Amino acid sequence: MSSVAHRNGNHKVGPRPQGSALKASSFKSRLPPSPSPSPAAVRRSSPASLCGPVKDPDGVPGRVRVAVRLRPRNAEEMVADADFADCVELLPEVKRLKLRKNNWDADTYEFDEVLTEYASQKRVYEVVAKPVVESVLDGYNGTVMAYGQTGTGKTFTLGRLGDEDTAHRGIMVRAMEDILADVDLGSDSVTVSYLQLYMEAIQDLLDPANDNISIVEDPKTGDVSLPGATLVDIRDQQSFLELLRLGEAHRIAANTKLNTESSRSHAILMVHVRRSIAGEDNLSNENGNTSHLVKPSRPLVRKSKLVVVDLAGSERIHKSGLY
Numbered sequence: 210m211s212s213v214a215h216r217n218g219n220h221k222v223g224p225r226p227q228g229s230a231l232k233a234s235s236f237k238s239r240l241p242p243s244p245s246p247s248p249a250a251v252r253r254s255s256p257a258s259l260c261g262p263v264k265d266p267d268g269v270p271g272r273v274r275v276a277v278r279l280r281p282r283n284a285e286e287m288v289a290d291a292d293f294a295d296c297v298e299l300l301p302e303v304k305r306l307k308l309r310k311n312n313w314d315a316d317t318y319e320f321d322e323v324l325t326e327y328a329s330q331k332r333v334y335e336v337v338a339k340p341v342v343e344s345v346l347d348g349y350n351g352t353v354m355a356y357g358q359t360g361t362g363k364t365f366t367l368g369r370l371g372d373e374d375t376a377h378r379g380i381m382v383r384a385m386e387d388i389l390a391d392v393d394l395g396s397d398s399v400t401v402s403y404l405q406l407y408m409e410a411i412q413d414l415l416d417p418a419n420d421n422i423s424i425v426e427d428p429k430t431g432d433v434s435l436p437g438a439t440l441v442d443i444r445d446q447q448s449f450l451e452l453l454r455l456g457e458a459h460r461i462a463a464n465t466k467l468n469t470e471s472s473r474s475h476a477i478l479m480v481h482v483r484r485s486i487a488g489e490d491n492l493s494n495e496n497g498n499t500s501h502l503v504k505p506s507r508p509l510v511r512k513s514k515l516v517v518v519d520l521a522g523s524e525r526i527h528k529s530g531l532y
């Protein structure tokens with residue numbers, strides 16, 4: 210898993226494990242403070258994951274969860290008879306990954322989920338992203354982010370359309386399926402922006418000429434928005450797939466300009482969900498007790514946002530201007 214290998218600073222041992230890390234988070238106001246770090250013998254996968262699998266009294270998962278996924282060997286690695294087991298061992302039952310430094314020394318890292326090369330796209334979605342999508346449908350903001358070196362499977366995991374085989378559908382496609390199945394398009398709306406961040410500039414993947422979108426932060430709420438980005442109203446899955454295809458074509462064209470087949474930019478899909486909630490205002494009497502009288506219901510609008518981020522290969526992240 211490249212993010213761990215990077216942290217370790219150990220690039221000499223055998224072939225690199227070809228995995229990527231997925232971070233998923235949703236923001237819930239009632240969450241407890243982060244618990245203290247795990248014992249030093251087993252390292253957590255990242256500082257952010259320290260609050261990993263903890264649940265609050267309502268059974269809501271912790272704010273940030275980190276999963277690691279190992280991809281199968283590709284044709285080149287098969288020919289070279291590369292064996293990831295020389296340097297990485299997955300222990301999914303205990304949600305740990307062991308990274309061998311040499312024959313007698315290994316570091317063990319703990320994740321919220323460990324997904325082996327046999328994990329299906331469906332399973333990865335259900336374990337990593339579905340809980341975040343459900344939170345977004347409940348009115349919270351949520352993010353799913355993939356991190357790893359070039360070729361470790363970030364785009365495969367997030368952005369695969371599944372044209373050739375529907376079982377290969379990635380997180381973006383499955384998330385939209387679940388969102389469209391849950392909302393009522395008569396009263397709710399789903400709008401999407403698709404952007405890329407490269408060298409501190411935000412470019413619209415749906416309108417590449419729009420290549421310096423400004424970021425605006427609401428001083429009162431801290432809400433961050435990109436008012437210059439194209440927003441497309443999504444009414445059905447087919448139009449969403451077309452939007453992803455268009456964005457991907459623009460991303461590939463931009464990468465070709467940069468003379469590379471792989472992604473040097475961070476791709477950011479933002480899905481805005483606006484839901485109408487029928488509200489009822491209970492009246493309180495003088496003692497503060499709720500009265501049986503209710504005002505006529507008035508519609509409330511609940512806004513939430515799902516952000517899916519396909520980061521540039523982690524070996525180039527320092528060049529891409531995000532960190």
Ligand SMILES: Nc1ncnc2c1ncn2[C@@H]1O[C@H](COP(=O)(O)OP(=O)(O)OP(=O)(O)O)[C@@H](O)[C@H]1O
Nearest residue numbers: 280281358359360361362363364365471472521522
């Ligand atoms: N779980 C998987 N099962 C089968 N093939 C996979 C899997 N993950 C990745 N691949 C294949 O590995 C190759 C590299 O994957 P991908 O393009 O998703 O990597 P990436 O991490 O997004 O790379 P980059 O940072 O360069 O964009 C692709 O050919 C992809 O189809």
